[in-house]
Amino acid sequence: MSAPIDLELKKAFSELQVKMIDTQQKAKLADLQIDQLTRVQKLAKLTNAEISTLSDNTRLYEGVGRMFILQSKEDINNQLMDKQKTAEEKIKELEQKKVYLERSVKEAEDNIREMLLSRRTTAQS
Template sequence: MSNRHKLKEGKFRLHIWKKFFTVRDGNRLLREAVAAPSLGMSKAFSELQAKVMDTQQKVKLADLQIEQLTKTKKHAHLTDTEVMMLVDETRMYEGVGRMFILQPKGVIHNQLLEKQRIAEEKIKELEQKKSYLERSVKEAEDNIREMLMARRAQ
């Protein structure tokens, strides 16, 4: 392990230069002087930073999925609104693979409502997952701060 390492991941940056640990959290700078950076401390920091990065990627993925499901739900709602304005005798076709199947208006309406309901359920699940992941990131960041404070107290 050389005297100069830089691990840049996520919100935190850990710099190990000779006898200093420096952790940058946004605009705040925390510097901790130590006799020699211990291998265990460096490993713990890198593990926590990897966890933070992984969790932040999962949060971004959840955001993208929520956005896509919201679009799907909105599309189904608008389609259903237009279908309901048509008279009951209107011939409606459902696309299935490369073909179209003649369906009654009620069946199409029920399918669109089901599509909206499923999208709404998935959105709720993803929002719960996202809030859990955000709490996990916050806990990991707090653990990094605690490690610095514990090291400072020594």
């Protein structure tokens, strides 16, 4: 009777290990994406601050691929604000995803602990 219990525990541990590795990889990816979005957000903020110091009749160009397009100061300002807002929203989503991943791993660990405790109490009885 000991062998089926050991196989069951071994299977549960291997599933937990796979889940933890997968979750850690996803969390690292989320961290990298958050870092990248933070850089995009800072760049947009700094660019916006620099543009705001320019006079309204200054000609501003937006780089698109290998060419530059004449844009109004207001249009560029709106684009930069949109970039900041989009980056902020994505950062929030990624942070929520990370919390969910961490919670799911913790639940899986708790389930295995409960399984171990129930096996110990069954074995002692």
